Amino acid sequence: MTKPTLDQARAVLQAQPFSTMLGTVITEYSDDAATLELEVRPDFLQQHGYIHGGLLCYLADNALTFAAGRVLGREILTSGVTLNYLRPAQGERLIARAAAQGATAKTAVTLVEISAVKDGSEYLCAVGSGTSAKRV
Amino acid sequence: MTKPTLDQARAVLQAQPFSTMLGTVITEYSDDAATLELEVRPDFLQQHGYIHGGLLCYLADNALTFAAGRVLGREILTSGVTLNYLRPAQGERLIARAAAQGATAKTAVTLVEISAVKDGSEYLCAVGSGTSAKRV
Amino acid sequence: MTKPTLDQARAVLQAQPFSTMLGTVITEYSDDAATLELEVRPDFLQQHGYIHGGLLCYLADNALTFAAGRVLGREILTSGVTLNYLRPAQGERLIARAAAQGATAKTAVTLVEISAVKDGSEYLCAVGSGTSAKRV
Amino acid sequence: MTKPTLDQARAVLQAQPFSTMLGTVITEYSDDAATLELEVRPDFLQQHGYIHGGLLCYLADNALTFAAGRVLGREILTSGVTLNYLRPAQGERLIARAAAQGATAKTAVTLVEISAVKDGSEYLCAVGSGTSAKRV
Numbered sequence: 302m303t304k305p306t307l308d309q310a311r312a313v314l315q316a317q318p319f320s321t322m323l324g325t326v327i328t329e330y331s332d333d334a335a336t337l338e339l340e341v342r343p344d345f346l347q348q349h350g351y352i353h354g355g356l357l358c359y360l361a362d363n364a365l366t367f368a369a370g371r372v373l374g375r376e377i378l379t380s381g382v383t384l385n386y387l388r389p390a391q392g393e394r395l396i397a398r399a400a401a402q403g404a405t406a407k408t409a410v411t412l413v414e415i416s417a418v419k420d421g422s423e424y425l426c427a428v429g430s431g432t433s434a435k436r437v
Numbered sequence: 438m439t440k441p442t443l444d445q446a447r448a449v450l451q452a453q454p455f456s457t458m459l460g461t462v463i464t465e466y467s468d469d470a471a472t473l474e475l476e477v478r479p480d481f482l483q484q485h486g487y488i489h490g491g492l493l494c495y496l497a498d499n500a501l502t503f504a505a506g507r508v509l510g511r512e513i514l515t516s517g518v519t520l521n522y523l524r525p526a527q528g529e530r531l532i533a534r535a536a537a538q539g540a541t542a543k544t545a546v547t548l549v550e551i552s553a554v555k556d557g558s559e560y561l562c563a564v565g566s567g568t569s570a571k572r573v
Numbered sequence: 574m575t576k577p578t579l580d581q582a583r584a585v586l587q588a589q590p591f592s593t594m595l596g597t598v599i600t601e602y603s604d605d606a607a608t609l610e611l612e613v614r615p616d617f618l619q620q621h622g623y624i625h626g627g628l629l630c631y632l633a634d635n636a637l638t639f640a641a642g643r644v645l646g647r648e649i650l651t652s653g654v655t656l657n658y659l660r661p662a663q664g665e666r667l668i669a670r671a672a673a674q675g676a677t678a679k680t681a682v683t684l685v686e687i688s689a690v691k692d693g694s695e696y697l698c699a700v701g702s703g704t705s706a707k708r709v
Numbered sequence: 710m711t712k713p714t715l716d717q718a719r720a721v722l723q724a725q726p727f728s729t730m731l732g733t734v735i736t737e738y739s740d741d742a743a744t745l746e747l748e749v750r751p752d753f754l755q756q757h758g759y760i761h762g763g764l765l766c767y768l769a770d771n772a773l774t775f776a777a778g779r780v781l782g783r784e785i786l787t788s789g790v791t792l793n794y795l796r797p798a799q800g801e802r803l804i805a806r807a808a809a810q811g812a813t814a815k816t817a818v819t820l821v822e823i824s825a826v827k828d829g830s831e832y833l834c835a836v837g838s839g840t841s842a843k844r845v
Contacts, residue, residue: 316484319492348452354502355495356455358518362491380680381653381704382494383519383791385818385840387811403795403822403836408652410793410836412820414811428811428818430838432653432793437709516816517789517840519655521682521704523675539659539686539700544788546657546700548684550675564675564682566702568657568789573845588756591764620724627770628727630790631763638762654766655791 305375306330310367313375320363323356327367329398335367339395341417352390352417357427358382360397361413365431368399368411376436377409384413384429392419399431408434441511442466446503449511456499459492463503465534471503475531477553488526488553493563494518496533497549501567504535504547512572513545520549520565528555535567544570577647578602582639585647592635595628599639601670607639611667613689624662624689629699630654632669633685637703640671640683648708649681656685656701664691671703680706713783714738718775721783728771731764735775737806743775747803749825760798760825765835766790768805769821773839776807776819784844785817792821792837800827807839816842 305313307330314320314327314337323345329336337360339345347353366379399413415427441449443466450456450463450473459481465472473496475481483489502515535549551563577585579602586592586599586609595617601608609632611617619625638651671685687699713721715738722728722735722745731753737744745768747753755761774787807821823835 313484317489318480318482319489320483322480344454344458346454347456348449353453353455353495354515354518355498358494358498358520359489359491362494362520366490379490379522381519381521382490383517383655383838384494384498385517385811385838386515387813387816387818402820403793403833405795408795410795412810425811430791430793432704519702519791521675521702523677523680523682538684539657539697541659544659546659548674561675566655566657568840585756589761590752590754591761592755594752616726616730618726619728620721625725625727625767626774626787626790627767630766630770630792631761634763634766634792651762651794653791653793654762655789656766656770657789658787 305370325363330367330371332371333400335364335371335399337364337367337397341393341395352395354386357390357415358384360395361415361429364397364399364413365411366433368401369409369431369433372401372404372409373433373435377433378436379431379433382429382431384427386427388424388426390417390426392417394418396423402430408432441506461499466503466507468507469536471500471507471535473500473503473533477529477531488531490522493526493551494520496531497551497563497565500533500535500549501547502569504537505545505567505569508537508540508545509569509571513569514572515567515569518565518567520563522563524560524562526553526562528553530554532559538566544568577642597635602639602643604643605672607636607643607671609636609639609669613665613667624667626658629662629687630656632667633687633701636669636671636685637683638705640673641681641703641705644673644676644681645705645707649705650708651703651705654701654703656699658699660696660698662689662698664689666690668695674702680704711782713778733771738775738779740779741808743772743779743807745772745775745805749801749803760803762794765798765823766792768803769823769837772805772807772821773819774841776809777817777839777841780809780812780817781841781843785841786844787839787841790837790839792835794835796832796834798825798834800825802826804831810838816840
């Protein structure tokens with residue numbers, strides 16, 4: 302198995318119309334982390350003015366899957382995603398850092414932390430995990 | 438506690454810029470289900486031409502939270518969301534049906550089923566659950 | 574695939590030393606539910622006198638896996654289990670009812686509800702879900 | 710809030726009849742980890758001769774809750790537990806290491822890794838997470 306590179310991960314992300322529409326970028330892709338970032342726009346909010354939790358779910362799903370790709374190779378399927386909200390997300394940017402929690406040759410469990418950057422300060426707003434498997 | 442009505446749920450959804458940007462509508466809101474629907478657009482897809490899993494996560498999060506609102510009243514916070522993918526989602530429409538699995542006076546666990554409608558036929562593509570609590 | 578019968582499920586449970594040590598029995602095994610039950614003993618409790626949550630986890634894991642066996646056949650592996658606690662469990666008996674939430678030919682997501690019977694009355698104390706796959 | 714000590718954690722574990730019946734001990738209790746261990750007995754197995762997954766669930770639940778106690782103080786309730794199985798567990802001992810993934814003043818998400826020790830060698834067999842809250 303060849304581990305995908307940051308450039309290859311960028312190309313995958315570019316090939317996702319939903320991610321380009323939202324403006325997601327991948328800023329790190331190493332053994333330690335897949336880091337995805339997103340500039341917050343006014344149309345990302347919910348009824349109380351916070352960033353919509355569903356957008357955090359999208360970002361978690363994507364980051365967890367990229368992290369699994371570092372572990373298992375490019376041909377993977379994510380079978381499940383869990384996200385726990387800790388604090389309302391607000392600010393100008395979201396950062397999702399994902400990494401492996403444990404893996405076998407065929408499956409990986411990955412973890413994600415989502416932070417919001419507000420007025421230049423970063424704080425943790427959600428944590429989660431995912432399960433992915435090699436495509437058979 | 439007064440249970441929110443379908444009209445009130447519509448107003449909440451209208452007040453979510455992220456949901457109006459995506460075009461989510463709520464089509465049922467009763468004791469049995471909160472049903473959210475979404476017309477699929479080309480910019481909702483991922484790199485293989487399927488609907489992005491992260492969009493399903495968004496829809497699950499939203500449907501689970503509306504279902505919890507029927508159980509606990511309008512002032513709630515969702516603390517966690519899980520989604521399990523069963524089949525790639527494709528087609529012209531997504532339907533998310535959420536309902537309570539179990540609840541106390543303060544917390545609710547809700548379930549969601551997400552179906553895709555392709556060429557007029559509906560098939561199940563993801564199932565999940567969420568936990569919500571009354572805001573204190 | 575031949576669906577396992579109640580007698581076959583009983584034989585599997587009998588072949589689990591951990592389940593016979595705890596006294597778990599299977600009382601229903603149909604398309605609608607796998608129902609496992611357990612008489613509560615003093616050595617099942619935790620420090621506040623309630624039934625230990627970990628025992629509920631064991632029972633959930635087992636019931637979810639039996640339910641998946643009805644869907645996918647006998648040769649399965651459970652890959653993940655989630656349990657949400659709603660109320661402290663106390664009383665003389667635990668009942669876990671599991672059923673399918675959604676499935677493909679190879680994988681199943683199952684749901685479980687765990688009730689406690691106290692002074693003859695049953696109440697819901699935990700709900701959860703699991704993911705299982707056919708052994709390849 | 711005063712963080713509970715290893716001695717206090719030992720006393721809590723001793724006060725759990727289910728844990729003393731199974732023989733669970735706590736071997737580390739610091740900011741970095743709550744570590745629980747268990748000698749495997751023949752009556753801990755399932756029908757294929759592996760350690761019963763439900764026992765791993767019990768151990769995960771307990772370790773996750775002790776870890777949350779380091780973060781939030783002694784008066785906590787665990788609301789949910791998830792465990793993902795990576796490999797069949799066998800051998801002479803189980804070790805569960807739990808630590809915080811993220812927390813607020815009132816809630817904590819904790820992670821757990823469960824390893825089995827077989828013929829003196831340790832290998833990872835399950836990973837999971839839990840959510841706990843301060844008792845109100």
